[in-house]
Amino acid sequence: MGIVLRIIYESIVQALGQLNANRLRSFLSLLGITIGIFCIIGVFSAVDSLEDNVRGSLAKLGDDVIYIQKISWAENPDNWFKYLRRPNVDYEDYEVIKEKVRSAQLTTFYVGIGQKTVKYFQSSAERAYMLGVTQEFSEMFKLNYEQGRFFSPNEYHRGANKCVLGFKVSEAVFGSLDPIGKSVKINGRSYEVIGVLEKSGESIINVMNFDEVVLVSYELARKIANLKSNSLFGDVSICVKAAEGVSVEQMKDEITGKLRAHRRLKPKQDDNFSLNQLSIISNFLSGFFNVLNVLGVFIGGFAILVGMFSVANIMFVSVKERTRLIGIKKALGAKRYIILLEFLIESIILCILGGLAGLALVMVAMAGLSQITDSFQMYLSFNNAALGIILSTVIGVLAGMIPAMQASRMDPVEAMRK
Template sequence: MLRESIKIAITNIWAAKMRSFLTMLGVIIGVSSVVVLVSIGDGAKRAVEKQVGSLGANLLIIQPGRIEAGKSINVASTISSSVLNVKDLEDVKNTEHVTSVSPMMMVGGVPASGNNNYPNALVVAGYPEFKEMLNFGIENGNFFNKDEYNRAVNEVIIGENVKKQLFGDGDAIGKKITVLSNNFIVKGTIKSKGSNSGFGPLNFDDLVVMPFSTASKITGHEQVWRIFFQVDSHDNLDSVKKTVTQTLTKNHDGIQDFTVLAQDDLVGVAGTILNVLTALIASIAGISLVVGGIGIMNMMLVTVTERTKEIGIRKAIGATKKDILLQFLIEAMVISFVGAMLGFALGMFGQFIITKLTSAIEPYLSLQTVYSVIAMAFGVGVVFGLLPAIKAANKNPIEALRWE
């Protein structure tokens, strides 16, 4: 019986191909939008996990501002109003199980000049351990060592974008660049790594890295934007995190105006933000699904009216209310399902186009999304096909046979 109802539904839909396709459009657009947007969101989450996972092992980060569980922080506000200081840095360094530590001073986006100009170089400064903390590789040259740090040398390590803009494809090692009105020698170049959204607006390819001692000498202050430190074992992460939090809270007169984050916390914070944004945008795209469902209901109501006599004949030869209801409900579900599959295909094509146009985010389609699309298809068909199906099932067979 079910197979026969599906065959009848497909035959009736095919008999009015254009009308059926136009009815499906809302579902097609809605499903394709949801597929593209959710896959972009999932792709962004995977990118964040990959970036944070590429940082040094057993890494903890202290940043200004309080981050509650599952919430984010205004990154811009922490750049100009850092509450961290050198005493905090020394106390972290002296904490048991801490193996290495580095501050991070962020000067911000400033012009850099060499053979050419680069308007938005991101100048940061740290200890020699900074390289291992962030786990970025050196393409050419070397990172500054402890002796060079102690001498506050005017040497920098530059990112891929800075190197290409200032020196093209030529060798940058030993070349002179001007940053912060001071001349520096390029000591090394960073392997291309791109943006790391795990802790702020950093793009490794835009970096100009100098010793913290040099930056302090030039700027006249020792502002600490972040403190990075590594622990000897993963098992000690929680205890060290707790100890450091207690120590710095005492330093700050009992006010916890900072947050100690582990790598899992970074993924969690970024993931929460992306989940909310993805759900919000997907919900907006889902409105077109509702519109598509209303279109299906409207067409099915018209179809019920047009086929009133057919309903009367079927009831006269023994069809029950359940048979009629099932037939029209299946028709609505088939329209919705076919529309969803076409929308899914369109969404996959959109994913392909995005992948070709940009390498910043690689969309990722999970099985959960696929199952959700199938569930949405049947859901729209049932919800918006039920009223027309009930109306058809309740038709009086005598009046239906008189219908002209």
């Protein structure tokens, strides 16, 4: 054991000596390893950061929630023509599900009214998206409030002229003023502001960007807008959360039965509604992220291959320069495996140094990209860093094996003569 540790120590010293004695040659040779590790681990880190952000955004909406809509999220866009005759889900569908689906814990309904301009004296917010929502909406989406509150039952059922503003809408209209109790105008109609939502922040995927919404009660929405539109891309949905202990599949079966009965569909007729889950998006994204990872391996693999041959070249030169020393060691009784380990470990050390440089570049790149974009934080995980070190070690073994074997097989007499 002591011999092996001594070989490792001497190999590290020799590897560092090689780097110091031939700086330019070593730098150019290790550059391929550095670039290869940077490409592969950089892509893996970027994809992991992106995936964590996307899945975190989707998780906020819950894995046990069914979104009943006209169009399936999993459908090929080329086939959307078949949805033209489908009716949009409506308030009556919502009432049926709320009253008859026993496996549901919570049911809410929302309908988009379109983009509006919100005005307060000379200030305004353009392109704020107005939603008419039922009373369970706040609980379903776990809305938090910077100020104020959601609609009371009395305000909801009366269809009172009251609204809840998204953070950015409130900031644009009121600035540093307290918005609660003040009236804004939308399409010439006055609405009292009773709440402001907390800032939800930027995200790669905002399934629903609450920073730029204006929420009104559904009872008010039906007074101020035509909600009977059957547009293919109409923003209308029923959201159903499964009760505790109830599987999503069980709830889907019950919803399907109740909706088919309500819509009087015959047994042989296809459903004219879609039950969407976040798992549909997650499954699609998994394939997308896998493609990005493969692309990173493909790009970085070429750089690593070049780097591997460069390190092998360094080792061949090192063997040639130390031929006489190898002969002396073997003449003094050094075993073949000791010479083999000496050069193999030296090759591994060189590749690990190149890999560490690549990981350092990844860390710098991730930190820089995180500063540039507010959408999500990018990071180098421990697993990816460990993978980089493992890859560097494997490359070192492959690059140093042939030169090390060549050195270990030298005849001591011939080696000393050279």
